[in-house]
Amino acid sequence: MREKWINLLSVITIGFALLILSITVFTLYNVELIAKRLPGKFTIMVYLKDGLPGNEIKHSEALLKRDSLVKSVVYISKEKAYRELRHNLRGAEYILEGLNENPLSPSFEVKIKKDRFSMEKVEALINRLKSKPYVDDIDYGRQILDFVQSFRTAMRAVGIFFSVLIFFAIIFVIYTTVKILFYRRNEEIETYKLLGATAGFIRAPFLIEGGIIGFVGGIFGVVESYTFYYVLVRLAEEFPLLKYLSFPVNMFGVMPIIGLLLGLFGTVVALGRIKY
Amino acid sequence: MITFNGVTKAYGNYRALSDISLNIRKGEMAFMTGPSGAGKTTLLKLIYLAERPDTGNIIIAGYNTATLKEKSVPFLRRNIGVVFQDFRLLHNKTVYDNIALALRIRGIAQGEIKNRVDNVLKLVGLRHKAEGYPLSLSGGESQRIAIARAVVGEPTVLLADEPTGNLDYDNSISIMDIFREINAKGTTIFIGTHNHDLFRNTGLRILKLNEGSLAGEGVG
Numbered sequence: 001m002r003e004k005w006i007n008l009l010s011v012i013t014i015g016f017a018l019l020i021l022s023i024t025v026f027t028l029y030n031v032e033l034i035a036k037r038l039p040g041k042f043t044i045m046v047y048l049k050d051g052l053p054g055n056e057i058k059h060s061e062a063l064l065k066r067d068s069l070v071k072s073v074v075y076i077s078k079e080k081a082y083r084e085l086r087h088n089l090r091g092a093e094y095i096l097e098g099l100n101e102n103p104l105s106p107s108f109e110v111k112i113k114k115d116r117f118s119m120e121k122v123e124a125l126i127n128r129l130k131s132k133p134y135v136d137d138i139d140y141g142r143q144i145l146d147f148v149q150s151f152r153t154a155m156r157a158v159g160i161f162f163s164v165l166i167f168f169a170i171i172f173v174i175y176t177t178v179k180i181l182f183y184r185r186n187e188e189i190e191t192y193k194l195l196g197a198t199a200g201f202i203r204a205p206f207l208i209e210g211g212i213i214g215f216v217g218g219i220f221g222v223v224e225s226y227t228f229y230y231v232l233v234r235l236a237e238e239f240p241l242l243k244y245l246s247f248p249v250n251m252f253g254v255m256p257i258i259g260l261l262l263g264l265f266g267t268v269v270a271l272g273r274i275k276y
Numbered sequence: 277m278i279t280f281n282g283v284t285k286a287y288g289n290y291r292a293l294s295d296i297s298l299n300i301r302k303g304e305m306a307f308m309t310g311p312s313g314a315g316k317t318t319l320l321k322l323i324y325l326a327e328r329p330d331t332g333n334i335i336i337a338g339y340n341t342a343t344l345k346e347k348s349v350p351f352l353r354r355n356i357g358v359v360f361q362d363f364r365l366l367h368n369k370t371v372y373d374n375i376a377l378a379l380r381i382r383g384i385a386q387g388e389i390k391n392r393v394d395n396v397l398k399l400v401g402l403r404h405k406a407e408g409y410p411l412s413l414s415g416g417e418s419q420r421i422a423i424a425r426a427v428v429g430e431p432t433v434l435l436a437d438e439p440t441g442n443l444d445y446d447n448s449i450s451i452m453d454i455f456r457e458i459n460a461k462g463t464t465i466f467i468g469t470h471n472h473d474l475f476r477n478t479g480l481r482i483l484k485l486n487e488g489s490l491a492g493e494g495v496g
Contacts, residue, residue: 191364194324196354196429197381199347276325276349 003181007213010177014170014217014262015224018255021166022225028159029248035152038145042117044110044126045139050078052134057106060134064108069116069125074109078102105136119149167262170214174266178210182271199274207267214263218256225252277302277433277464278323283332285318292318293488296332302432305455305465307475307496310485316468317361319485320435323466324356325349337432354382357426357463359436363418365410365425371397372406375425382429396424400454416447420454427458434458436467440474448474 046064048057057075064073076084081104089095112122122140129135182189192202229247236242278300285293293315300306308316321327322334325341333342337355344352365374372393379389397403400420410418419439426434436455440448452474459465467474475482475496484491 188366188368191366192377192381193350194326194353194358194360194364195378195381195425196350196352198350201381276346 003184006177006180007209010173010213011217011220013173014214014259015220017166017170017173018218018221018259019224019228021163021258022221022251022255023228024159024162024166025251026228026245026247028155030245031152031155033246035148036114038148042112042122042141042145044112044122044129046108046110046129046135047105047137047139048107048134049136050105052106056134060132061108064110064129067125069112069121071111071113073111076107076109078104078106081105081107119145170217170259170262171266171269174210174214174263175270177213178206178267178270181209182206193274193276202274203267203271206271207264210263210267210270211260212263214259214261214266215256216259217263218259221255221259222252225255277304277337278466279335280319280322281333281335283322283329283334285315285322285327285329291488293322293329296490298483298490300464300466302464303459303462304481305459306467306481306483308466308468308483308485309470309472309475310491311470313487314485315488316470316485317437318488320358320437320466320468323433323435324353324358350381354429355432357429357431357434359419359422359426359434359439361437361441363410363422365418365421367410369409370406371402371408371410371413371421374410374421375428378425378429392428393424396428399427399457400424401450415442416444416450419443419447419451423451423454423458427463430463432464434463434465436465436469438469438471439467440469440471445473 048060061073061075064070079102082102085104086093086096112125122145126138126140129138189202229249232242232245232247236245278298280296280298283293283296284291296319308319310316318327322329322341323336325344328341333340335341336352339348339352339355341352366377369377375393375396376389379392384392393406394403397406400423402417402420402424405413405417405421410421413421419442423436423439426436434455439455440451443451448471455465455467469475478496480496482494482496484493
């Protein structure tokens with residue numbers, strides 16, 4: 001009877017550990033999604049020197065379009081830039097009053113191919129552009145990109161650390177449970193040995209038990225994670241920002257398998273070598 | 277079938293057995309006697325490999341235990357049926373399951389297990405106790421079940437450690453009758469006991485142990 005309580009406690013502990021794991025994966029998954037969506041929004045503004053002849057602008061634009069990293073190049077003339085500024089300053093156009101001439105530079109709005117995006121490649125392109133004689137200045141969201149990249153790396157590290165920690169915690173729970181069960185049945189096991197039982201015969205029921213504890217713990221983890229997911233979906237009705245978050249529901253199918261494998265591994269470690 | 281050559285066993289400074297050499301022939305039924313602490317249980321433990329000798333070697337059913345690999349120990353034990361002094365019955369299993377365990381360990385099929393368990397329960401006269409639990413049995417009944425479990429695997433050697441230690445005269449006689457019946461089928465039996473009534477007038481060989489040494493040999 002007491003063994004049932006020990007097993008139940010282990011199942012609940014594993015379930016909660018897997019819930020923490022699923023929240024970790026959920027967080028990582030969303031950080032990755034945000035990081036992947038970002039290149040689609042990423043724009044490099046290449047400001048050109050004033051007074052460039054039209055054919056040189058066209059030639060530079062064509063060269064830039066040929067770059068394997070570049071998705072599109074849009075030329076924004078001085079006049080268009082001024083119009084856009086005026087449009088953006090609607091209601092506050094007086095700011096521009098007193099300017100005798102258009103102070104804005106013509107520019108290229110360069111978008112990067114999503115599938116080829118990497119910070120290193122973008123920086124290499126920017127360095128290439130800086131060396132061009134027609135380029136006056138370059139502006140891109142470096143700080144935001146750097147922040148997202150650093151956040152992504154840090155989250156990955158934290159995620160891996162948590163995952164490893166949870167895996168070890170589950171193995172430890174199974175290890176302790178099986179050790180307790182093994183010591184409680186010590187007399188019985190000694191009798192088995194004296195009757196000629198092989199190590200495999202002695203291990204088998206413990207492996208089955210450890211595997212079942214891990215598997216049921218995994219199912220419990222799925223139930224808890226689904227509850228978390230359900231709460232998130234309900235909250236999204238109140239807080240629209242949450243709608244942008246995705247839950248990796250495929251993970252639900254894997255959790256009992258993870259529980260089973262960790263259960264078997266923890267049992268093998270706990271039983272060690274059966275001595276005669 | 278059982279051969280000891282210069283076997284010594286000590287526990288710390290205490291010498292349980294000193295320079296024991298003996299031979300039990302195939303199909304023989306022999307006794308080992310001596311006062312408490314003479315080393316009877318230790319000697320039997322050396323045969324079923326619950327203990328290993330410090331010096332000397334032991335050959336059982338053709339296996340030299342000194343060179344036997346650990347993973348082969350279970351297979352040797354299947355050749356040896358042991359009736360333990362404290363029975364070693366599992367209280368959470370029925371009488372039937374206690375006996376069947378020895379066959380399940382050997383990987384014997386379910387149908388065969390049923391037949392063999394039925395047969396040994398008939399041999400020890402306790403078929404009606406098959407569904408009972410060990411705690412509901414008397415001392416004599418527990419001893420018979422322990423014997424049934426020891427012989428159900430048809431071992432070549434049967435060892436018994438004080439098999440009538442806690443039994444009255446009638447039960448002791450009945451246990452001895454069972455041993456004789458098993459021995460008649462060709463099983464080698466080696467019994468450790470301090471009960472002289474058990475082997476008196478049997479005409480069987482008796483080895484005398486005293487303070488861990490063989491002190492002589494006789495016939496009951």
